Amino acid sequence: MQKKVFTLIKVLSTVLITSAIGLELWNIYALLTHDALPNRLNLVFWIGGFAISIHAVEGIIAAAYATSRKAPPIQYGIYTLFVGTVGLLELFDQEDEVEI
Helix, strand or coil: CHHHHHHHHHHHHHHHHHHHHHHHHHHHHHHHCCCCCCHHHHHHHHHHHHHHHHHHHHHHHHHHHHHHHCCCHHHHHHHHHHHCHHHHHHHHHHHHHHHC
């Protein structure tokens, strides 16, 4: 059951973070070209930016700890950026498997 939930979270998180990154790129493009974005999207941009920030912190943590778990740090950091906390949980689970 936990594996199915993790898979669902990973798929949804990847889609949502990719969408949030796309929205942020659109926002940057609009700022550079002096275009106006619809005001109704302000909350969406705020939530997306917050989610990207949290996932980025999780990715940095994963990259920092990946070498101690014998995982490639850059790849695991990027993976965790997209899947979030599930990536960290998987990384820390690897430690338990190695110690046994």
